[in-house]
Amino acid sequence: MRHTNRQMVTVAMLVAVFLVAIDVTVVSTAMPHIVRELHGLSLYSWVFAIYTLTTSVTTPIYGKLADLFGRKVIFSIGVILFVLGSALSGASQNMTELVWFRAFQGIGAGAVMPITFTIIGDLFPGEQRARMQGLFSSVWGVAGLLGPLVGGLFVDHVSWRWIFYINVPVGAVSFVLVLLFLHEKFERHAKSIDYLGAAVFTVGVSALLYALLNGGSQYAWDSGTIIGLFVAAAVFLAGFVWIERVAKEPMLPLSLFSNPVIAVSNMIGFLSSFVLIGANVYLPMWIQTILGHSATSSGLTLMPMSIAWPLGSTFAGRFMYRVGAKRTTVIGAILVACATLWLLAVALHSPYWFFVGIMVVMGLGMGYVTTPTTVMIQSAVPWQMRGAATGSNQFSRSLGQTIGVTVFGALFNAGVQDYATRHANGLAGLSSSRLTGILNQLSGGGSATGLSAGLKAFVDQMLAHALHHIFITMFGIGLLTLVVSWFLPSHQKVMEQQKQVA
Template sequence: MTKQRKLIVTIALFIATFMSAIEGTIVTTAMPTIISSLDGLSVMNWVFSIYLLMSAIMTPIYGKLADLKGRKIIFIIGILFFIIGSSLCGLSQSMEFLIFSRAIQGIGAGSILPLSLTIIADLYTAEERANIMGLNNAAWGIASIIAPLLGGMIVQYLNWHWIFLINVPIGIIVIGMVFFGLKENRNNFNSVGKLDIKGAALLMIFLLLFLYAFQLFGDQGFKAPVFLLLIISVIILLLFIRIEKVTENPIISPKLFNSKSVLIINCVTLCVSGFLTGIDVYTPMWLQTLNGSSATLSGLALAPMSIFWMVGSFLAGKLLSRLEVKKILLIGSSLLFVSTIIYSIYPISTPYFVFCIIGVLLGIGFGMSITTSAVAIQESVETKLVGSATSLNTLFRTLGQSIMVAIYGTVLNMSMNSEMTKYPQIHQEDLNRFMNVQEVHNVPTGILQSLRSIMYNGLHHIFITSVVIMLLSLVFLLLWKAKNTNKNEKNEK
């Protein structure tokens, strides 16, 4: 491939990342307004979780299809699903239809991250890859700065429906650039073999039941249906692993399950990604409800984290040639652990600028952790398993987000419901209006302080939960007797 075509494809991947970042940040910034507009606080978690659920289910399937049919066609199909889902989200007039549309959007989103990283691995050497991923995170950072401003302006001056419709022109541009820029030799993919239908079906059923169990947990708590779904999903997972061991062309190679380094890195990725969800969703909610910040300003508080995410990524790229993967991940996880401890002790009157300052630590920690995990996973396996390993790592990121959305939602609802029993004069409708900066002026002034107390109690418990999650990440790393993570590890048992 010529340098010009490589540049076009790389920019297209950056734009796709930009689109994903726009999606995540705009939705979290506008969520209080959406909840108030569609009266959907009780099912708020499903707007996030159905998107993550479908993305998680499709991620390994896209990865394997890309190995069979080529990166180009599968990536374009994924973007088309994303565009269709975004259009339907923009037309939503009810919470139920929005959730349905987010499911379609999630089907498309499952292709963006794993295939972008796989294409980067195809185009660049290991030495170049960390820097390219750093630039890719730069696209994420730029989007994360623009998205809160754009999302806030749309919510305040237009309509929240447009936060989804903005993805349509961006997606069309990405499709055009990849279609004309990426050239592949189809013969390289035709010889791979047939898709493992049994393995794909079992994996999809496992993910559906497992993640649905966590969504039920978020809605109902740990009751009999949740326990039953978890038991069934574990049985299906064991059956899936057994079948994959004897399948000629498995969806996920058994070698990946046998690698201790791959397992540890993926578990750390799960914890870090879950914590990231808490920061993205509940920081704007804190600032809008407790500080009275506008949607624009509350989203902009995430900008320092996004900017210094780039710094952390480039720092990880430099350190990968000098330090063991374990040490870099320990540095990144430690920064995140310190940050979430600070979050957990915030008083109700925490100034806006404090969130921005801690965002610097968060950004460096996330940049080092996520970038190091992605490169280390690709370098820990044989070349022919890079696509599968990348998809597996992406799957763990999505699993972490999906699981923690449910856990955080449960913690928030339980805490707020418990606190509301102290204020019998307050109703759910009051809480819905309080969460919308455009409606809060309609809330009687006599109950505003009580509503602030209820919200603070719920958000405070969210970040205490985050402390536990990041402590678990550090435990995984401290128990890991790591060797140098490189291609020689491919035979690790």
């Protein structure tokens, strides 16, 4: 990219990443207040689910569009859509409007993340690119730390609407910097856009994610609705594969997945994100309900990971070209597996520092895994395919979290019901309606305080039983991540391929 001001464009990318990264934590903090004002508790989860769905679906599409039309144009469109969706979300008059506007916001977010990392991949060569990954990971850490604080300040002292409105001036800064300082030079010729592939992919993935997000909650897994959605997803995704094989400019080139660097790296991203969502969702539950800490304290359980992740990413970026990209990734996978192994040792009376240590080890592991795989993916393809390759990696991570939260939710519910069925009769005075009320209280984020000593002990045992099912599964996925990482090509082969596509 000739005549591009790398420093200013990097600042623009950092602002854009921060904009998207802080959104989830800020909205999570403000949602209880938003629900009280707008009503519609039944739509609570959809404020997050619809954003995840539209982001996941559009991420690989934007990646390919960035290859066809340039990073600058598509990134700018994504920022505009995200900012517009934010402004509309802030102006919502009811929960239904908020859900629809969050969907619109997610469509914009689907462009920001993959194209940001694609632009960084264009601006910096291999070793510098690895170091930049550490810098950008630190943005996620800062966002994780500041999100609850910023959200709380806006809710308590201004208005919850400003958690969305603030995105407008911040997004404008990123947009203007890119407009002024990013100058691309690539051949402009007639484009053959894979409209059919994009449409079929959108329908197929939307059906899959909708089924995963609603199965076991809104609808039973064996209901006609969920079965129909899975069938539709299978049909449309199979059709998408066929379309991509014959399309002149496929939206998601299937040749990407024949590249072992990309195929294995995407699988690692999927599996590690699977583990990550389990830690993010269920460790705070143990802290708050079993150990009896406050909601703030349980939320702060995630803070060590927000600090350790960028540290691990920085170390990995500095050393991956010295010790090898594969070896660095394997070290990260070992750390992730060790963190999940430590989870198996958690018991009812385990101290708080156990969880802090687990999150530190997992954060370091995620940093060591994410940086080299992202850099390797971008180095394995030429400029014309870098956007699609980066988009495929971001999509793999999103899909891992979506499927992970669904699987873990099903395991948790099954574990609770199993324990309750086998032990509830032994606790005098516990009716089924009372048990249902306690479970609803806990699933809604409430605590177990105010229960009698015997009932509190029963609830703790029940939750520990259910959560250990999740921890065992996380350990299995952690081990699988380690096994898959061994299938990465050697560092020498990665470097040879990097030279070929440079």
